[in-house]
Amino acid sequence: MKPLLDVENVSYTYHALSGETKALDRLSFQVHFNEFVGIIGPSGCGKSTILSLIFGLIPPESGEIKIHEALLKDHTMPIGYMLQKDHLLEWRTVYENIMLGLEINHQMTPVRIKAVQQMLKDYGLDQFKDARPSQLSGGMRQRAALIRTLALNPGLLLLDEPFSALDYQTRLNVSEEIYTILRKKHKSAILVTHDISEAISFCDRIIVLTHRPGTVREILPIHLTLEKKTPLKARTAKEFQNYFNQLWGDLNESSD
Incomplete structure (x- = not known):
């Protein structure tokens, strides 16, 4: 089956009077139906820019972003966007x-x-x-x-650090609630976060970006031995710490 979303060799550069800043370089990844994908990477690597491109707020400099025709046909607004602040x-x-x-x-x-x-x-x-x-x-x-x-x-939700403004306990509870809601409604989601634990507990796959200009360093599938995964239960899985250590190492190498 064709993916829900296909990002193919997308590049983007910010232009200003002071000069140009290349944010993304030949970025490629896919999101499938009923899948939660996390995006993590060093500060300034273009994570939020990716969401702006997918949502159509800015056009890619090169490359292509394809949305499955079923999403365009069956949904009033094919893509929803949740920001850090509720506005x-x-x-x-x-x-x-x-x-x-x-x-x-x-x-x-x-x-x-x-x-x-x-x-x-x-x-x-x-x-x-x-x-x-x-x-x-x-x-x-x-x-x-x-x-x-x-x-x-919407068939696809873009989540740009939607829990970051909350205190830690509330953040965990709200993450659990939103995860459960989106799963029950069979939505797909892209979660941008700085929190490695949050990405592991929430997502099915995690895309690790390099330092700016951001491109894909690694795509890591998350497989936890749980009967029914939720963000809170995921943190107790025996594989959780190994995933955390691997992603921590990847981020530190990407920041060099």
Whole structure:
């Protein structure tokens, strides 16, 4: 079967009056259906640039990004994007924030509205739908941001360090929640993170990038001996520490 997403020999250079900065160099990788892929690498190696290219915010300088035709056909918005900050608008209620994407895309249909209302119940936000974002905890705000993203029924989620603004305990709990939600909905995801443990516990494969200009140094499949993987359970697997040590070594070599 063709991959959900195919990034082929993509390069990108930032241009400024002070000069040029090559961010990515002939980058290639794939994402398959129902797969979670992690991207890690040294600071400044182009991780967030990759997500911007996939989402279409910037065009590649060279190379090609192909999205499976089923994703374009069956989904209102084929790709969803969750950033480090939730970007909830304080002058709108939680419900109004969640509905913003549907409003902008003129998708306020009874089916979509019913789906959002069900997600509010399923993810514990139904009683807070009339609250303002400032009244929510950090974890609840991220859940609201996720519902806003899922409301448009994307097939692929781009997660740009979505847990980094949370304290450690909340970060683990929210990671567990979002992982479970996306698995149940049979979504695919790309997670950009600086946290090696987070990448191992969340992802099926991890792409390790070199120092800028970023290209693929290694793609590491993650196989943990667990009956049912979740981010919290993954950290107890006997293989976890070996994966951590390998990726730690790869990152240190990539930074040289």
